[in-house]
Amino acid sequence: MRAPIWIRQHFAAARALLLFTVLLGVVYPLAVFAVAQLPGLQHKADGSYVKAGGRTVGSALIGQSFTNKNGDPLKQYFQSRPSNAGDGYDPTATSASNLGPEDVVDTLPDPRLLAAGKEDENARPSLLTQVCARSKAVGKLDGVSGARPFCTPGGAGAVLAVFGHRTAGGGVPHPTRVVSVNEQQGVVKAPFVGAYHGVKVELAKFGEDYAAGLVVPVKGDAPAEPAVPADAVTASGSGLDPHISPAYAAIQVRRVAQARGVGPAQVERLVNKAKDGRVLGFMGEPRVNVLKLNIALDREYPVRS
Known part of the structure; x- marks a missing residue:
């Protein structure tokens, strides 16, 4: 059965x-x-761990920061690519910012909190302002121009909100009001451009809604090919990239050489040794492993106390 x-x-x-x-x-x-x-x-x-001086100092696969306790870059080291993974290069929080090219308008901080020395948790810089601020900081650190298209000299996104009657094509040929939406009144003294189509440009005020205005990014006169390369101002998709481009390494050579008291040619030699070519000869771009490069620097040209 x-x-x-x-x-x-x-x-x-x-x-x-x-x-x-x-x-x-x-x-x-x-x-x-x-x-x-x-x-x-x-x-x-096992994790591609890298050792120096008999101790594990990191992984060849995961980036890390080379900063002091205040978060300021250490001039004797090559700096890594920015990271959006947690507080930076956190393998448990690997992620991208998920911000796209149309994210150009900041959420401004409350000036009362700023005056009290506090941080406004609701404030958020746009992707454009993050790029502009990073470019300015890298340019200042490495002695090159931090200027780039669509950025103000102060390191914010150069974006206007233009008010007035819109045409069928969406333009505003005769604006009645223009606001620099990423430059806050009380934080900067004057907008990055004085007038737009004959209308005086205003600084943005906290709490005002500019959504009704036409968003107009202003390219400005910065070179189309900025001195600060793209990987110096944008995070990788994982936030853990341990490499930088040869172009980003090149603008850091003089600063690192000066901090270590050696010639630029000596530092360039180590950069070339730390450089990897394209995967299988055709995939990706040449890159420099920052951790391995900084270890080589400490080994061959230690900082003199």
């Missing part, structure tokens, strides 16, 4: 559960672990 169909179905499901538990829960993980222990793979499987 055959068992009822529902009993046979449950037995079949139990056998399948047992089989896949053994295969995927035991055999497959052990096989992956075994392959990872093969020569040439074990170091990578």
Whole structure:
């Protein structure tokens, strides 16, 4: 006498559960672990840790900051790419900012909190302002121009809200009011441009709504190819990228050489040694591993106390 169909179905499901538990829960993980222990793979499987002076100082696969306790860049070290992973390069919070090219208007901070020395948690710089501020900071640190298109000299997004009657094409040929939305009254003295189509430009005021205005980014006269490269002002998709471009490394050479009391050519030699080519010769772009480069600097040209 055959068992009822529902009993046979449950037995079949139990056998399948047992089989896949053994295969995927035991055999497959052990096989992956075994392959990872093969020569040439074990170091990578263990995290690609990098040692210096007999101690582990990081991973070749994860970026890190080279700053002092106040968060200021250490001039004797090459600086990494910006990170949006947690407080920076946090593997448990790997993420991108998810901000796109149309994110150009800041959420301004409450001036009363600023006056009290507090931070406004509701304030948020736009992606454009983040890029502009980073470019200005990198330019100042490395002695190059931090200017870039659509940025104010003060390091904010150069964006206007233009009010007035809009044409069928969406333009405002005769504006009645113009506001520099990312430059706050009381924070900066004057807008980045004095007038727009004959109308005086105002500074933005906290709490005012400028959504009714036409958003107009102003390119300005900065060079189309800024001295500060893109990877110096934008975070990677994971926020953990340990590499920088050769162009970003190049603008840091003089500053690092001066801080270590050596010639730029000596530092350039180490940059070239830390440079990796394209993956398999054709994928991606050449890049420089910042951690390995800084370790080499400490080994060959230690900072004199």
